[in-house]
């Protein structure tokens with residue numbers, strides 16, 4: 001079947017196009033001018049998430065024990081050219097936000113209080129830069145405004161938005177419309193419909209010369225503050241600035257309904273399972289198995305290394321997934337060594353690490369009591385390391401010299417390993433599976 005090409009027409013893109021498009025982008029990324037002026041960010045996070053319908057506001061809902069807002073902050077904080085990130089939260093969530101900042105070691109964040117509407121919260125965020133007494137929030141040249149509940153924003157787009165804002169005064173991300181926009185009469189009948197190809201959905205991030213957007217908010221009406229939903233409109237209406245519009249990827253969407261939280265989790269899982277490191281151990285049979293596994297795991301980027309020693313730190317830091325091979329009789333020393341390395345390097349602070357411990361059984365079945373002891377020790381280790389954000393799973397595979405049987409076993413081992421890495425299911429840690 002021929003693969004559909006991604007296009008930038010008015011039609012919505014298939015989410016499947018995303019990876020191909022991203023790869024294209026980074027391959028021929030435009031040589032952007034460096035950002036040599038101060039850039040800051042305002043993340044409005046003062047809403048209550050009524051449409052999600054959960055007791056916790058959506059920005060504080062967790063994915064892998066980490067609140068959504070922390071993912072969004074990280075998307076900005078990792079960029080060296082971005083200075084302060086002002087996070088706007090309601091008064092009652094102030095302490096919760098400070099705890100998140102501390103727990104996930106966010107170093108660029110300044111927390112301020114929000115207002116009763118999104119526009120009021122954003123204006124409060126912008127005012128944080130007016131305080132001459134706060135050296136943490138110097139006035140930027142360009143300010144990026146981005147909803148706290150849009151966690152997937154890439155550097156490419158942020159650069160384009162920032163540079164266009166500096167040039168033009170305002171810029172914003174857009175997407176093709178999924179549905180046609182229609183106007184209804186007061187009696188609930190169709191009045192007229194808009195020509196879909198002419199319109200776009202306005203998304204975030206948006207960028208502004210700080211002075212422009214600040215002035216627009218100073219001039220705008222109570223009606224705008226109460227009912228407005230578009231910062232670009234304020235820049236146009238109150239400062240006469242026509243924003244430059246830039247098409248963004250489908251992952252820019254805003255978490256609005258409960259199902260969006262599940263979609264966000266799926267994207268994070270997919271991203272986390274793109275690579276793995278296989279630790280082969282010293283035995284020849286394990287090294288052979290490592291090679292076959294690497295071949296089978298062709299949808300992932302994999303490295304094979306002999307052991308998890310410090311000299312292999314570069315490989316260990318590249319991924320969140322590890323397949324640790326060992327042969328009968330060996331204990332979990334290698335696994336412990338890795339966990340220690342992760343603790344020392346803070347590797348598990350933002351995302352959980354998966355370790356699939358694969359024990360290659362070379363001998364005849366061990367006696368039942370031995371197996372029970374081993375399982376108990378493995379479970380206890382798994383429940384210990386999960387505290388440090390390490391998900392430990394075990395698979396035992398019986399070695400056989402019968403080629404077809406061995407092939408089938410390794411195929412099964414691959415499938416289970418991929419499923420464990422993709423699902424990152426905390427409830428399955430400490431299980432010792434058999435193939």
Ligand SMILES: Nc1ccn([C@@H]2O[C@H](COP(=O)(O)OP(=O)(O)OP(=O)(O)O)[C@@H](O)[C@H]2O)c(=O)n1
Nearest residue numbers: 044045046047048049050051116117118121148
């Ligand atoms: N008074 C408000 C209202 C909204 N926001 C923020 O604006 C962003 C986008 O708004 P929206 O999706 O509407 O969030 P909520 O208002 O929380 O959701 P809902 O409308 O479903 O209640 C969110 O990050 C939200 O926290 C804010 O900072 N202050």
Ligand SMILES: O=C(CO)[C@H](O)[C@H](O)COP(=O)(O)O
Nearest residue numbers: 118147202203204229230231
């Ligand atoms: O896309 C946006 C602005 O262009 C905003 O995210 C959107 O308008 C927020 O609106 P609401 O709070 O009603 O969901």
